[in-house]
Amino acid sequence: MQNIGAVQHPCARKYSGYIDKNYPSSEAFRMSGDEMNPAAVAQAVEDIQGDDRWMSQHTRFVQECKDAEPEVLFIGDSMVQLMQQYEIWRELFSPLHALNFGIGGDTTCNVLWRLQNGELDNIGPKVTVVWVGTNNHEHSAEQVAGGILAIAQLLTSRLPKTKVVVLGLLARGEWPNPLREKNVAVNSFLRSWLPRLGHTQFLDVGAGFVHSDETISTRDMFDFLHLTAAGYRAISKPLIDLLLQILEGTPEEKRASLV
Amino acid sequence: MHHIANASLTDKVMSSGDSNPAATPTPCVDIQGDGRWMSLHNHFVSNSKDKEPDVLFVGDSLVQLLHQFEVWRELFSPLHALNFGVGGDETQHVLWRLSNGELAHISPKVVVLWVGTHNHGHTAEQICGGIMAIVQLIKDKLPKAYTLVLGVLPRGKMPNPLRERNAQVNKLVKDAVSSLPHASLLNVDPGFVHSDGSISHQDLYDFLHLTPQGYQAVCQPLHAHLKGLLEKQAEN
Numbered sequence: 001m002q003n004i005g006a007v008q009h010p011c012a013r014k015y016s017g018y019i020d021k022n023y024p025s026s027e028a029f030r031m032s033g034d035e036m037n038p039a040a041v042a043q044a045v046e047d048i049q050g051d052d053r054w055m056s057q058h059t060r061f062v063q064e065c066k067d068a069e070p071e072v073l074f075i076g077d078s079m080v081q082l083m084q085q086y087e088i089w090r091e092l093f094s095p096l097h098a099l100n101f102g103i104g105g106d107t108t109c110n111v112l113w114r115l116q117n118g119e120l121d122n123i124g125p126k127v128t129v130v131w132v133g134t135n136n137h138e139h140s141a142e143q144v145a146g147g148i149l150a151i152a153q154l155l156t157s158r159l160p161k162t163k164v165v166v167l168g169l170l171a172r173g174e175w176p177n178p179l180r181e182k183n184v185a186v187n188s189f190l191r192s193w194l195p196r197l198g199h200t201q202f203l204d205v206g207a208g209f210v211h212s213d214e215t216i217s218t219r220d221m222f223d224f225l226h227l228t229a230a231g232y233r234a235i236s237k238p239l240i241d242l243l244l245q246i247l248e249g250t251p252e253e254k255r256a257s258l259v
Numbered sequence: 260m261h262h263i264a265n266a267s268l269t270d271k272v273m274s275s276g277d278s279n280p281a282a283t284p285t286p287c288v289d290i291q292g293d294g295r296w297m298s299l300h301n302h303f304v305s306n307s308k309d310k311e312p313d314v315l316f317v318g319d320s321l322v323q324l325l326h327q328f329e330v331w332r333e334l335f336s337p338l339h340a341l342n343f344g345v346g347g348d349e350t351q352h353v354l355w356r357l358s359n360g361e362l363a364h365i366s367p368k369v370v371v372l373w374v375g376t377h378n379h380g381h382t383a384e385q386i387c388g389g390i391m392a393i394v395q396l397i398k399d400k401l402p403k404a405y406t407l408v409l410g411v412l413p414r415g416k417m418p419n420p421l422r423e424r425n426a427q428v429n430k431l432v433k434d435a436v437s438s439l440p441h442a443s444l445l446n447v448d449p450g451f452v453h454s455d456g457s458i459s460h461q462d463l464y465d466f467l468h469l470t471p472q473g474y475q476a477v478c479q480p481l482h483a484h485l486k487g488l489l490e491k492q493a494e495n
Contacts, residue, residue, distance in 0.1 A: 049379055051415030051422070053466045060460060085328075085470055104465060137291055173293030174302075180293070218302065223346055224295045228327055 039139040039147030042116050043109035054103060054110075061101045062118035070099040070123055072243060073162075075111055075151075076131035078104035078226060079170070086229050092240050096247065099125070107136045108147025112154065120158050127246050128155050129239070131167040133186055134179075134225070141182045145189030152200045163246050166194055167239070168204040172225045176214050203242055205235040281381045281389030284355035287348075296345065296352075303343045304360035312341040312365055313489060317353060318373035320346035320468060321412070330474045334482040338489065341365070349378040350389025354396060362400045368492040369485060370397050373409040375428050376421075376467070383427035390428070391435050394442050405488055406442040408432055409481070413448060414467045418456045445484055449476040 045054040072093065074080045080102025083089055089100070101119055103110070111132050130151055136144040152164045168190065169183035187204060194202045209220050209231070216224050220231040227235065287296040314335065316322050322344025325331055331342070343361055345352070353374050372393055378386045390408060397406050410432075411425040433444040451462050451473070458466055462473040469477065 049421065051419040051466065052417075053415055056416035056466055057460075081465065085464060087329075104468075173295055174298035175294070177293040179291065222327055223323065224293065224298055226346075 037143050037146040037150075039108045039136055039143040040112065040150035041109055042112040043107075044113045044117075045103075045105070045110050054105075057103050058114055058117070058119070061099075061114070062121065064099060064101075065119060065121050065123050068097075068099055068123065070097050070125045071127070071247060072096045072098040073101065073123065073125040073128045074098060074131070075101045075115065075119070075128065076167075077102060077106040077111075077133075077135055079134070079167075080129075080131050082226055083232055086232050088229065088232050088236055092236055096243060099123075102131075105135055106132060107139075108132055108144060108151060109136075111151055112147070115151065115154055115158070120155075124159060125162055127165060127243055128159065128162045129165045129167065129243075130155070133169050134172065134183060141185035142189055144182075144186045145193065148186070148190060149193055149197070152194065152197055156197065156199050162199065164197075164200040165239075165242060165246070166190060166200065166202050167235075168202065168206055170206045170221075170227075171210050171216060172221070174215055174224045180210075201242075203238060205238055208234060279385050279388040279392075281350045281378055281385040282354065282392035283351055284358045285351040286355045286359075287352055299345050300356050300359070300361070303356070304363070307341065307361065307364045310341055310365060312339050312367045314338050314340040314369045314371060314485060315343060315362075315365065315367040316340060316371045316373070317343040317357065317361070318371075318409075319344060319348040319353075319375075319377050321376070322371075322373050324468060325474060325478070328471045328474055330471065330478050334478050338482075338485060341367070344373075347377055348374060349381075350374050350386060350393060354389065354393050357393065357396055357400070362397070366401060367404055369488050370401070370404050370406045371409060371481075371485070372397075372406055373411075375411045376414060376425060383424050383431060386424075386428045387431035387435060390432050394436065394439070398441055403492075404441070405492060407485070407488065408436065408442060408444045410444060410446040410448060412463075412469075412477075413452050413458060414463070416458055416460075416466045422452075445481065447477045447481055449480070451476075 047055065074083070074093075080100060081104050083093075083102070084100040101114065103114075111130075130148065132151070133144045133148050136147065139147065148166060152166060155162060155164050168187040171180045171183060173179060187202075190202050194200050209216055211217065218224070220228060220234065222228050289296065316325065316335070322342060323346050324344070326342040326344065343356070345356070353372075372390070374393070375386045375390055378389065381389070394406050394408065397404060410429040413422045413425060415421060429444065429446065436442045436444055451458050453459065460466065462470060462476070464470045
């Protein structure tokens with residue numbers, strides 16, 4: 001079992017900047033009742049298929065932390081992972097010294113586990129971009145938002161100098177469906193919760209994907225979930241603008257020393 | 260029916276009393292709730308109504324992702340190719356799609372089939388049976404088409420049972436198509452496995468799916484082979 005550091009007493013309400021796996025830290029973010037939010041519980045992916053790919057990818061990311069000095073860290077699911085395979089990554093994000101720690105299929109639980117098990121060691125990015133939640137099929141919208149919040153809290157406590165940018169979940173499916181509604185609800189919770197957390201902001205990059213006839217086009221999402229090159233180009237505009245704003249706004253003298 | 264002269268393993272798998280789940284047409288059940296699999300299938304069926312492709316690529320995510328990268332525009336668009344790849348598809352899903360409209364409106368000269376790696380829970384023999392069922396279906400629906408089966412690639416960072424299973428699938432399929440005039444297996448692995456047994460994330464970014472660089476290495480020889488096949492089809 002991974003060491004998550006000092007565990008708060010379950011009754012502690014005061015925000016202390018640390019994550020107790022059972023409760024979001026702040027009173028304002030508590031789930032209804034005192035139940036544990038399953039979307040905020042760190043969990044590794046079990047190797048069911050038999051080729052151990054998830055662990056191999058995690059191990060590679062941990063190794064990258066030893067060698068690299070990223071200014072920007074992207075963490076999340078396939079929406080993050082696939083971005084690196086398109087030209088846009090080389091054009092816009094590599095020049096910012098960005099690292100990509102996306103793994104296809106990941107839920108908030110999996111990202112939490114990875115962050116607690118080495119993927120934040122030895123690095124001090126100025127900005128961390130979080131994009132995860134669309135794969136949390138077992139969890140309610142509120143739980144998913146709570147899981148994303150827990151990730152943001154973990155990042156701001158482990159990397160005190162980082163600014164966290166949480167990307168909104170995109171619409172999915174060719175036609176209106178319950179998952180679109182769920183993702184909209186997740187974004188709605190995030191919009192109200194994230195600003196209360198210091199150094200964190202929410203960015204909605206989903207504008208324009210759902211057309212007036214309520215369909216999504218394969219020109220933007222080739223399987224009504226994953227983005228095409230054109231789709232990534234569309235979301236990269238607002239994202240790169242925000243990243244540049246944050247990076248250029250960080251005074252030289254506050255740059256964290258890494259070693 | 261089969262054109263295989265001698266009773267092969269696939270004959271036994273396909274025609275035996277026990278059905279082979281990998282060779283039984285099965286649609287994907289919408290567990291997640293957004294109906295994406297059926298949307299894609301419907302798109303492929305309606306897309307094909309006004310197209311006249313010479314080449315049809317059909318299969319799983321390895322096929323689907325190919326369509327997203329420059330290499331498709333460079334090498335396969337000029338050959339008038341259509342792409343009916345669906346991520347996660349197993350042989351029985353491809354079999355269902357092709358049995359339910361995706362071949363109804365087109366007559367490609369060559370069908371490129373790339374599927375099998377996602378058939379978790381099936382044996383190599385069953386997966387081969389599934390692939391051969393697709394080959395037979397294509398023959399039934401498109402009597403003049405040639406089917407080029409692409410070998411399933413190795414996967415995982417280090418040696419593992421799925422690599423062995425995939426290699427066995429390729430061997431079985433190669434044997435099964437060897438006597439067929441209308442189909443063959445092409446090994447498209449350019450040597451992804453290094454001498455230490457590892458696969459690089461530069462070729463397979465998650466040790467399963469190809470990077471653009473990985474696709475270039477696979478597709479250059481595939482493209483050459485396809486051109487040769489198309490020229491031969493043109494002569495016949």
